[in-house]
Amino acid sequence: xxxxxLHNLTRHVVYRGLTKPEDILAxxxxxxxxxxxxxxxxIILENISAxxxxxxxxxxxxxxxxxxxxxxxxxxxxxxxxxxxVPTCLLQLKIQEDAAxxxxxxxxxxxxxxxxxxxxxxxxxxxRIRDQLSAVANK
Amino acid sequence: LxxxxxxxxxxxxxxxxxxxxxxxxxxxQLSDFATxxxxxxxxxxxxxxxxxxxxxxxxxxxxxxxxxxxxxxxLGLSEEKASYFAEQWKLNSPALTRLAVDQTLMIxxxxxxxxxxxxxxxxxxxxxxxxxxxxxxxxxKKGSQMENVYIELTLPxxxxxxxxxxxxxxxxxxxx
Numbered sequence: 474x475x476x477x478x479l480h481n482l483t484r485h486v487v488y489r490g491l492t493k494p495e496d497i498l499a500x501x502x503x504x505x506x507x508x509x510x511x512x513x514x515x516i517i518l519e520n521i522s523a524x525x526x527x528x529x530x531x532x533x534x535x536x537x538x539x540x541x542x543x544x545x546x547x548x549x550x551x552x553x554x555x556x557x558x559v560p561t562c563l564l565q566l567k568i569q570e571d572a573a574x575x576x577x578x579x580x581x582x583x584x585x586x587x588x589x590x591x592x593x594x595x596x597x598x599x600x601r602i603r604d605q606l607s608a609v610a611n612k
Numbered sequence: 613l614x615x616x617x618x619x620x621x622x623x624x625x626x627x628x629x630x631x632x633x634x635x636x637x638x639x640x641q642l643s644d645f646a647t648x649x650x651x652x653x654x655x656x657x658x659x660x661x662x663x664x665x666x667x668x669x670x671x672x673x674x675x676x677x678x679x680x681x682x683x684x685x686x687l688g689l690s691e692e693k694a695s696y697f698a699e700q701w702k703l704n705s706p707a708l709t710r711l712a713v714d715q716t717l718m719i720x721x722x723x724x725x726x727x728x729x730x731x732x733x734x735x736x737x738x739x740x741x742x743x744x745x746x747x748x749x750x751x752x753k754k755g756s757q758m759e760n761v762y763i764e765l766t767l768p769x770x771x772x773x774x775x776x777x778x779x780x781x782x783x784x785x786x787x788x
Contacts, residue, residue, distance in 0.1 A: 484737075487737065487738060488737065488738060488739050489739055490738065490739060525738060528735070528737035528738050529735075529737075529738065529741065529743065531737075532732070532735050532737070533735075534745070534764045535747055535762045535763065535764040536762060536763055536764065537763065537764050537765070538763050538764070538765050538769055538773075541773060541776060543776060543779075543780050545780060545783045545784055545787065547787055548716060551712075551715075551716040551717060553671070553712040553713075553715045553716060554671065554709065554712045554713060554716070555673055557709075557713060558787075559713055559716070560783075560784045560787040560788055561718075561784075562780050562783075562784060563719075564722075564780075566763065568761075568763055583720070583752075583761060584719065584720055585720050585721075585722045585750065585752055586718050586719050586720055586721050586722065587721075587722050588718070588721075589784050589785075589788065591721075591722050592777065592780060592781055592784060593781070594725075595722070595725055595777065596774075596777055596778065596781055598725055598727065599770075599773070599774045599777060600774075602727055602729065602746065602770070603770075603771075603774060605729070606729065606744070606767070606770075609744075
């Protein structure tokens, strides 16, 4: 019962985002033991940012990018042309499915091939995202 | 076959080669040519088939127009017609080469990319969040099917992704 109560208290603090000791102290009932109250508040305050970060990390979300690798190949021949020198890019994205749904968080790797034109278009798109982001940040 | 008829036929052939998907149009044009010049369609089709073998083989082996001309002369075509064909070949070969390169095998080719970004307002754990997320949708061609892949990135991940992609671009450019 004690553990459950403590759990509820910490969840409430994290949920509300309380950072000031007065707010946390105000949660305790009137006749609560003074020293215990202060000790608990101190411990909660110490841990609150770690708890917040963890809650954000385990939020539901679309599959998340965890890692990314690339390599550039040059295609020298194929069955339609026997000699050519076409550079191409291989991109490997490591994606983790929603943490809450999969018990052991499997990470899947997706390999994607891009031609130079595709890469240029993609970079254009990414540049636009960057501009939009800085426009939002500057507002 | 007079040289005028030959040039008309060559034109039809090259139009087909540069747009290999237009099979119907090619066949219609061939039968038009046959009726206009009073040649029967059957033997014409056979001739055209053997003629088409030459440019396809030439493409595979990257032959110059000189070599194409020599090949045709070896096959028994008159010098004038062979030169005409070789000329047409030179004009069309960049387009034909491009087509052949595009047909080359690509594994999981990226076709399209869409994105949206926004702010997470709140969640069941945290009442007020206010963090920015970026969602990408990648359309990938797996074999003959399209697959949509959805990924979410945080801002720092996005910036390093952008940085890496710019490095890839520099690398690709140094090779072309």
